[in-house]
Amino acid sequence: MPEPGGRATASPLMGGSAEPTLRDLSSPGRQAWSFPPLDVPDGDIEIPELAPGPPALPEVAERDLVAHYTRLAHRNFAVDLGAYPLGSCTMKYNPKVCDWAAEHPAFRNLHPSQPAHTTQGALEVLMEAEEILCRLTGMARATFQPPAGAAGELTGLLIMCAYHRSRGRKPGTILIPDSAHGTNPASVTLAGYSVAQLPSDERGMVDLDALRTAVDDDVAGLMLTNPNTLGLFEEDIVEMARIVHEVDGLVYYDGANLNAILGVARPGDMGFDIVHSNLHKTFATPHGGGGPGAGPVAVVDRLVEFLPGPLPVRDGDRLRWEMPASTIGRVHGNHGNFLVVLRALAYMRALGGPGLRRVAERSVLNARYLESLVSEAYEIPYPAPCMHEFVASAAALKRQTGVRAMDVAKALLDRGIHAPTVYFPLVVEEALMVEPTETESLETVEAIAEALLAIAGEAAVDPEHVQRAPHNTPVSRPDDALAARQPVLTWDMERGGGR
Amino acid sequence: MDFTPHTDADVHAMLTRLGLAEPNDLFAHLPAEVRVSGDLGLPEPLSELELMRHIDDLGARNTPGLICFAGGGIYDHYLPPVVRALTLRPEFVTSYTPYQAEVSQGVLQALFEYQSMIAAITGLPVANASLYDGASAGLEAVNLAVGHTGRKGVWISRGLHPHTREIITTFARARELQIVEHPMVGGRTAWAPDAGPEPAAVVFSQPNHLGVIEDYDAAVTLAHGAGALAIAEVDPMLLGIIRSPGAAGCDIAFAEGQPLGNPMSFGGPVLGLFTTTMELLRRLPGRLVGQTFDREGRPAYTLTLRTREQDIRREKASSNICTNQTLNAIAAAVHLAWLGPNGLVEVGRQSMQKARYLAHRVTEIRGVKLAVEAPFGREFPLLLPLDPDDAVAAMADRGFLAGVPLSGDYPELPGGLLVAVTEKRTRHQLDSYAEALEKVVSDA
Numbered sequence: 001m002p003e004p005g006g007r008a009t010a011s012p013l014m015g016g017s018a019e020p021t022l023r024d025l026s027s028p029g030r031q032a033w034s035f036p037p038l039d040v041p042d043g044d045i046e047i048p049e050l051a052p053g054p055p056a057l058p059e060v061a062e063r064d065l066v067a068h069y070t071r072l073a074h075r076n077f078a079v080d081l082g083a084y085p086l087g088s089c090t091m092k093y094n095p096k097v098c099d100w101a102a103e104h105p106a107f108r109n110l111h112p113s114q115p116a117h118t119t120q121g122a123l124e125v126l127m128e129a130e131e132i133l134c135r136l137t138g139m140a141r142a143t144f145q146p147p148a149g150a151a152g153e154l155t156g157l158l159i160m161c162a163y164h165r166s167r168g169r170k171p172g173t174i175l176i177p178d179s180a181h182g183t184n185p186a187s188v189t190l191a192g193y194s195v196a197q198l199p200s201d202e203r204g205m206v207d208l209d210a211l212r213t214a215v216d217d218d219v220a221g222l223m224l225t226n227p228n229t230l231g232l233f234e235e236d237i238v239e240m241a242r243i244v245h246e247v248d249g250l251v252y253y254d255g256a257n258l259n260a261i262l263g264v265a266r267p268g269d270m271g272f273d274i275v276h277s278n279l280h281k282t283f284a285t286p287h288g289g290g291g292p293g294a295g296p297v298a299v300v301d302r303l304v305e306f307l308p309g310p311l312p313v314r315d316g317d318r319l320r321w322e323m324p325a326s327t328i329g330r331v332h333g334n335h336g337n338f339l340v341v342l343r344a345l346a347y348m349r350a351l352g353g354p355g356l357r358r359v360a361e362r363s364v365l366n367a368r369y370l371e372s373l374v375s376e377a378y379e380i381p382y383p384a385p386c387m388h389e390f391v392a393s394a395a396a397l398k399r400q401t402g403v404r405a406m407d408v409a410k411a412l413l414d415r416g417i418h419a420p421t422v423y424f425p426l427v428v429e430e431a432l433m434v435e436p437t438e439t440e441s442l443e444t445v446e447a448i449a450e451a452l453l454a455i456a457g458e459a460a461v462d463p464e465h466v467q468r469a470p471h472n473t474p475v476s477r478p479d480d481a482l483a484a485r486q487p488v489l490t491w492d493m494e495r496g497g498g499r
Numbered sequence: 500m501d502f503t504p505h506t507d508a509d510v511h512a513m514l515t516r517l518g519l520a521e522p523n524d525l526f527a528h529l530p531a532e533v534r535v536s537g538d539l540g541l542p543e544p545l546s547e548l549e550l551m552r553h554i555d556d557l558g559a560r561n562t563p564g565l566i567c568f569a570g571g572g573i574y575d576h577y578l579p580p581v582v583r584a585l586t587l588r589p590e591f592v593t594s595y596t597p598y599q600a601e602v603s604q605g606v607l608q609a610l611f612e613y614q615s616m617i618a619a620i621t622g623l624p625v626a627n628a629s630l631y632d633g634a635s636a637g638l639e640a641v642n643l644a645v646g647h648t649g650r651k652g653v654w655i656s657r658g659l660h661p662h663t664r665e666i667i668t669t670f671a672r673a674r675e676l677q678i679v680e681h682p683m684v685g686g687r688t689a690w691a692p693d694a695g696p697e698p699a700a701v702v703f704s705q706p707n708h709l710g711v712i713e714d715y716d717a718a719v720t721l722a723h724g725a726g727a728l729a730i731a732e733v734d735p736m737l738l739g740i741i742r743s744p745g746a747a748g749c750d751i752a753f754a755e756g757q758p759l760g761n762p763m764s765f766g767g768p769v770l771g772l773f774t775t776t777m778e779l780l781r782r783l784p785g786r787l788v789g790q791t792f793d794r795e796g797r798p799a800y801t802l803t804l805r806t807r808e809q810d811i812r813r814e815k816a817s818s819n820i821c822t823n824q825t826l827n828a829i830a831a832a833v834h835l836a837w838l839g840p841n842g843l844v845e846v847g848r849q850s851m852q853k854a855r856y857l858a859h860r861v862t863e864i865r866g867v868k869l870a871v872e873a874p875f876g877r878e879f880p881l882l883l884p885l886d887p888d889d890a891v892a893a894m895a896d897r898g899f900l901a902g903v904p905l906s907g908d909y910p911e912l913p914g915g916l917l918v919a920v921t922e923k924r925t926r927h928q929l930d931s932y933a934e935a936l937e938k939v940v941s942d943a
């Protein structure tokens with residue numbers, strides 16, 4: 001049934017039958033490749049460690065390849081197909097003109113080791129993007145080497161470590177709120193620190209008294225997402241930063257939710273010292289099924305000397321690479337995910353100052369509007385005004401009908417809408433974390449609300465149907481326990497003991 | 500220009516329902532001291548056409564059309580159009596990590612097939628669904644070994660890519676690991692069996708950064724004798740020619756995966772390949788796709804063994820990785836399937852034969868010689884009678900990206916230039932390169 005204009009609820013035409021693997025499609029002697037004949041003298045390759053024969057790869061024709069991957073694409077939901085209100089992930093529309101930029105042959109074919117005088121345009125891309133990012137975050141300089149948010153976190157923590165070492169100190173603890181993303185504590189451990197968790201208060205924000213108690217000389221810093229993972233702005237942020245700075249700790253901004261405050265508020269003005277941003281969230285670079293992203297790290301003036309390098313610097317009318325004075329060293333083999341930066345730059349330049357601020361306004365507007373509609377059927381455990389996302393709870397629904405947050409998520413898939421993030425943050429029971437983003441229309445936002453309300457209604461009359469959702473997707477719920485108990489991770493692996 | 504679909508009437512209606520007068524009111528609860536009041540000095544918006552002109556202008560500031568002989572992990576191979584055509588499907592490009600398996604079977608199956616093919620070419624049973632790049636994959640390998648053995652010593656060949664060594668060192672400083680570098684003699688690693696602290700890992704590159712083929716057994720025997728994991732970095736495009744790390748007994752193999760399916764892209768986004776043994780499966784970093792069944796018994800793919808991962812294990816996770824390089828991994832898989840077993844052999848064979856031809860041609864130039872006399876793959880180190888940075892600049896004026904200077908990372912090779920050749924180079928280009936280099940050398 002066609003939906004009225006503007007609604008992104010039409011079920012995608014996704015393939016319903018199993019797709020064979022490339023190995024199933026393989027036939028000995030079939031071939032897709034072609035190369036020109038060798039035009040230099042041939043002969044035996046005399047090297048030690050010669051392979052005994054060709055590797056066991058599938059043999060397919062190009063036509064097989066195209067049909068296979070096109071059918072696979074049909075078995076995959078995406079932002080380009082419909083609404084994707086996946087909380088914390090900022091699945092906004094990715095403008096095609098930015099794709100065009102990333103495909104530009106003047107950049108695609110650059111080698112990372114080229115001398116700087118042959119890559120002036122690429123260095124200019126990095127400088128321009130850095131300048132905009134620093135103006136938006138209130139920081140002094142930024143590195144684009146970290147290829148993802150978690151890599152940015154690790155980079156920030158290594159900078160903290162270098163900063164304290166330069167001052168002859170070696171504090172060992174990083175403070176993290178209990179609502180933080182899992183990457184935060186994982187990065188802290190990887191950087192050799194230990195985690196001290198801060199409880200949330202009844203507002204859903206960091207408990208200021210708990211912070212005061214936790215802060216001592218062993219605290220190297222605080223990692224914070226603001227707005228936090230409940231979608232709430234940490235209203236005491238200035239005081240929190242002051243408390244941490246009192247013991248010479250540093251305050252790290254996890255930029256996962258930067259979308260909510262673009263051009264409205266800046267981490268630098270809140271007292272943050274180190275900021276990572278996720279270009280694949282805030283700056284509309286596509287998520288690519290899980291990557292590539294980019295997690296640039298920007299810092300205040302006094303930390304610039306510790307940044308990874310090399311960084312581009314201006315030298316008259318030319319740009320060249322330079323290592324910061326006390327650099328922590330490289331965190332990427334090359335210059336980070338450069339083409340992702342180029343995409344993000346295209347987005348920032350297209351929007352400009354006014355457009356970037358409108359991102360914040362409309363992402364918050366959509367989220368708060370959706371929250372007000374959804375609250376008719378779902379509890380909002382922390383009622384402070386939400387920013388770009390909100391967390392609802394299916395706890396009451398579960399008590400009344402047995403339908404859980406996961407079931408609600410799966411039932412949304414049946415309605416052509418991607419699931420919200422579920423069971424996160426951990427501080428909310430049966431959490432549904434919803435982020436509509438600014439690129440969905442009023443009609444689509446209303447359609448998401450209608451779907452969520454309809455599922456709650458259905459749960460009351462036929463809970464089992466909801467619990468067995470999804471019903472019209474290419475597969476139903478996979479047996480995750482079997483996958484983990486008897487892992488089959490390649491097409492050569494046999495499942496021990498059978499099913 | 501922006502990409503929000505709201506009309507003024509929409510905004511008004513939505514604000515009205517919320518009891519607000521204007522968009523600014525959405526932020527009224529933020530403390531006044533943190534709200535932006537002045538002008539941030541951001542650029543003005545651009546129309547699409549203006550934006551495209553701007554990107555074109557920036558692109559024009561790069562030197563166009565250099566014929567590439569640079570390598571060191573990033574190579575200029577032939578990329579068939581089918582790779583881009585399939586990889587750029589918006590269903591792959593604009594989806595998130597496939598946590599909702601029911602609507603993510605496409606990405607999941609593509610990754611399962613990627614894992615299968617990466618395992619096949621490396622000869623190890625398990626591959627993850629990609630890491631950021633070769634260098635960070637090396638770091639993850641060391642991290643795994645440190646966790647597995649409980650030791651803090653890491654033995655590293657000087658032939659490992661300098662950037663990989665640098666990243667491991669960056670990280671080692673914070674984690675208080677002890678890195679012991681083993682020197683190269685005659686172009687190969689001269690392992691010192693009685694070196695420093697007990698090693699968690701013995702890490703080397705096959706071929707090494709100078710392009711020279713290492714002795715697998717020397718490294719693997721040393722590692723296993725010392726109770727360490729043997730970790731090899733490999734060149735995926737040579738795995739049709741050179742013995743696989745799995746066949747050689749390595750515990751972990753990693754690689755810069757860019758040559759598979761991805762343009763050079765100024766070095767990113769690329770991808771890190773990572774494979775290991777079943778024994779180390781539960782310590783594997785990054786995402787992993789497994790095959791299972793759905794409720795109706797149909798084959799289905801899902802992210803599996805997730806208890807290793809940060810969103811579940813938090814500070815006890817095996818790695819902090821969340822976002823990876825899925826789209827680059829899909830490109831790698833399409834390319835590998837396009838090549839098949841014989842195409843992968845052909846790429847390696849042609850690249851190596853052309854490298855031999857070029858090495859022969861340029862060492863005829865007076866004053867130019869190979870830095871080491873040892874069997875190499877598709878890359879070789881030259882010693883020039885001039886500063887290699889100057890040589891690269893002069894060669895760029897003649898239309899060539901001549902190679903990667905080695906003297907910065909290897910002061911012991913003061914005139915060192917690392918020259919890489921792929922199947923894409925024609926004999927004419929190789930001859931022209933040699934002629935240009937001869938002029939550059941004689942002008943110096």
